[in-house]
Amino acid sequence: MPQTTMRLQASQDETNSNHDDNNSDDGVSHKPSKPAWEWKNSEDSLRAYTALLGFLALGQIPALRTVQYADLPYFIGLASMTIYIGAHRGLCTKVRQQITIKEGALAPFAASVALFAGYLVVKFFPDLNLQAFLNLYFWLIGSIAIFGALQSPLRHSAGPLGEVSLQFTVPEGLLLDDEGSSITDAALAPSDIVTALVAIAAATLDFSANHTNFTLNNMIACLVATDILQLLGLKSFRTGAVMLAGLLLYDVFWVFGSKSVIGDNVMLTVATSDIVSGPTRLLFPRIAGGTGEASNFPFSLLGLGDIAVPGLLACLALRYDASRSTNMRARADAAAQALKGAFSNMDAGATGRQMAEAGAEAAGSAVDKVADAELEQRERSQGASTSGEACTPLEASDAVLQQRTYFVPTMAAYVAGLSIAFAANAVTKLGQPALLYLVPATFTAITLTAASRGEVARLWNYTDATAVSPMRKPKSKAS
Numbered sequence: 493m494p495q496t497t498m499r500l501q502a503s504q505d506e507t508n509s510n511h512d513d514n515n516s517d518d519g520v521s522h523k524p525s526k527p528a529w530e531w532k533n534s535e536d537s538l539r540a541y542t543a544l545l546g547f548l549a550l551g552q553i554p555a556l557r558t559v560q561y562a563d564l565p566y567f568i569g570l571a572s573m574t575i576y577i578g579a580h581r582g583l584c585t586k587v588r589q590q591i592t593i594k595e596g597a598l599a600p601f602a603a604s605v606a607l608f609a610g611y612l613v614v615k616f617f618p619d620l621n622l623q624a625f626l627n628l629y630f631w632l633i634g635s636i637a638i639f640g641a642l643q644s645p646l647r648h649s650a651g652p653l654g655e656v657s658l659q660f661t662v663p664e665g666l667l668l669d670d671e672g673s674s675i676t677d678a679a680l681a682p683s684d685i686v687t688a689l690v691a692i693a694a695a696t697l698d699f700s701a702n703h704t705n706f707t708l709n710n711m712i713a714c715l716v717a718t719d720i721l722q723l724l725g726l727k728s729f730r731t732g733a734v735m736l737a738g739l740l741l742y743d744v745f746w747v748f749g750s751k752s753v754i755g756d757n758v759m760l761t762v763a764t765s766d767i768v769s770g771p772t773r774l775l776f777p778r779i780a781g782g783t784g785e786a787s788n789f790p791f792s793l794l795g796l797g798d799i800a801v802p803g804l805l806a807c808l809a810l811r812y813d814a815s816r817s818t819n820m821r822a823r824a825d826a827a828a829q830a831l832k833g834a835f836s837n838m839d840a841g842a843t844g845r846q847m848a849e850a851g852a853e854a855a856g857s858a859v860d861k862v863a864d865a866e867l868e869q870r871e872r873s874q875g876a877s878t879s880g881e882a883c884t885p886l887e888a889s890d891a892v893l894q895q896r897t898y899f900v901p902t903m904a905a906y907v908a909g910l911s912i913a914f915a916a917n918a919v920t921k922l923g924q925p926a927l928l929y930l931v932p933a934t935f936t937a938i939t940l941t942a943a944s945r946g947e948v949a950r951l952w953n954y955t956d957a958t959a960v961s962p963m964r965k966p967k968s969k970a971s
Contacts, residue, residue, distance in 0.1 A: 532644040544573040563776040575803040578721025583888040596735030600742040637715035638691035650683035706775040713771035743925035798926040809898040901937040909933030
């Protein structure tokens with residue numbers, strides 16, 4: 493796979509580079525630095541995917557489907573884990589399509605055009621059969637999403653079979669790396685073959701069931717959403733404010749306002765239509781005999797937009813946390829390596845004072861380099877860097893897992909907002925524009941957190957520098 497191959501090559505290049513760089517003029521030889529941390533290879537990743545599969549499995553319990561309001565914790569669990577996985581996978585993504593303020597302002601209009609076009613198809617071309625084409629499309633993206641999600645966990649748990657050992661050549665232009673360059677030499681682990689077979693089998697089962705197996709549909713929908721959150725991102729909180737406010741108005745109009753203007757609830761009509769079915773929504777069996785709008789539709793549903801849109805904000809909050817994190821482990825490792833190098837090159841007759849002074853100087857210099865790199869990261873996120881490396885994506889570390897100051901309140905607010913939306917649905921018996929509750933809840937959580945820490949201005953000025961746009965390639969390292 494392209495990313496696998498490039499990571500191996502990059503890791504080797506980095507090791508060689510570090511070996512050369514760390515052999516200083518004084519003869520001190522330092523151990524090569526460790527490869528960049530990747531969340532997908534961590535224990536936290538395994539726990540997150542296990543939790544997602546656990547919520548999917550809960551939906552298979554027959555007794556649960558007869559419990560009133562059981563759809564709420566089911567949807568909350570799936571939506572929360574989808575955002576969690578997408579946000580953390582995105583921490584280590586070096587190329588991301590970043591949404592600018594202009595694009596964020598246009599998003600509600602583009603979504604309205606697409607939605608109304610779908611409504612016209614449903615109303616005036618009820619016999620139009622697009623499902624054959626859509627099934628093939630959903631099968632393809634489903635296979636890719638499942639493979640991408642399972643590859644690293646299976647490698648991690650497969651032991652020797654998870655090690656990259658299968659080398660092969662691919663045709664020019666078939667695979668591209670993060671910078672858009674063609675890859676001709678690729679590599680796989682034996683476990684990747686099993687992953688591909690599982691992915692194709694699951695997508696094929698969903699295809700053959702015409703997306704009526706709600707568990708398979710939900711699994712693919714969640715994994716597709718994690719890919720979206722990983723590869724698409726808000727460039728700043730200013731962009732988020734503009735886009736999410738516009739999409740809130742979009743959601744409210746097409747759910748509540750369209751009936752008075754057009755004579756029909758456009759959003760609900762399209763969402764419950766059988767003309768287009770696929771992993772574009774989460775489903776849970778509805779208890780028979782219900783009342784209210786769309787009571788004849790056999791499932792309660794939650795649209796992927798109600799996950800992905802606030803999820804983009806949660807992802808940005810996590811990347812902001814990463815930009816502000818302090819990596820104490822990196823400091824300790826740097827100091828330890830510096831001390832080891834300094835002591836190994838001292839004369840056998842050095843005094844204790846000489847050893848102490850040399851060790852203190854080496855350790856202090858090493859720790860300062862880590863601190864300077866973190867300071868550079870903070871300055872670049874505020875547009876204040878003078879290093880001239882604005883196109884080079886920043887590295888995230890596992891330190892953020894203990895310093896998710898903004899991400900955790902945002903996720904808690906998402907759960908609260910979704911719960912309020914379902915409560916409003918239960919009381920009014922009317923379909924609810926979930927963004928009406930989710931957008932204010934998540935933005936309020938972020939704003940209050942920033943205000944309590946005196947960081948409102950810093951948050952507002954933040955610009956994501958953890959990845960670059962596919963159209964803006966990272967600068968190559970000087971040789």
